[in-house]
Amino acid sequence: MAPSKKKHASGQTCVIPGGFTVLSLQFSPDSPAQHKLCVKEHKVRAERSSHRPMDRTLFVLNIPPYCSEAVVKELFSQFGAVQSVELRDHPGAFQHSGPKLATFFKPAEKKGFKVGYVIFQNSSSVSAAKSHPLDVPLVVSAGQHPVSTGVQKWIQQYRESFIQPDKLQQTVDSFMQDYDKRKEEEVERQKREAEEQQEDEEGWVKVTRGNKGAKARPHSEAANQRTLQKEIVKKKRKELMNFYTWQHKNTQKEHIAQLRKKFEEDKQKIALLRAQRKFRPY
The missing domain is CATH 1.20.5 (Single alpha-helices involved in coiled-coils or other helix-helix interfaces)
Structure with a gap:
């Protein structure tokens, strides 16, 4: 999404359709070329994660490849203290990928433009970044922090x-x-779940209520097997084979039908063997 070509007065911000504010990015103070970043306050109702607070997170588009997380953090620290920076190839929900790996264990990152999520410590920093004028570029490689x-x-x-x-x-x-x-x-969590799901002497199972707002965890394989075995035992107890007369008659009919079917199949096999046999008296 390109910014508007209309000339803006000195010290004014540039807001484009979609609610994005355009910021100028300059690699060095004497660089003639400028790059444009699009920033917007991160507001996604479906994503209620503490990793991206909606009132303190700034969504950034069009981040060039030479800007690492450390560089982005240094750029936006002029608007306030930055808590963390997350760079991704595509926008999306926060995904916790397990334990944090060291730098030399991570796979090679793709080179290209990225999107970023800048989390500030104060909500006023988001407003300060959005109100930054277009004609004052952010410098990537300064004297104290060269790139x-x-x-x-x-x-x-x-x-x-x-x-x-x-x-x-x-x-x-x-x-x-x-x-x-x-x-x-x-292991401790699975052990606690197994103890909670055990039946008492009368066959009751204790059900506890989880924390408010916590997502329900899927049942483990062991829990599913126990539930299946209980259902099978319960079904066998309820079933009384041939208890009624019509059940006994239906069982006999099914048995006779199976015998007739087998008899017809055997007759067809015998006829086929006779047809294939050749009479050779000599």
């Missing part, structure tokens, strides 16, 4: 590709400790 490009960037990436063995071992040990802790918590 490497070209050969310098390749050299930096090459140096960062080497991993110290002690640092790698420390990261792996920390990850395994967190993994073991999460597994123990999962």
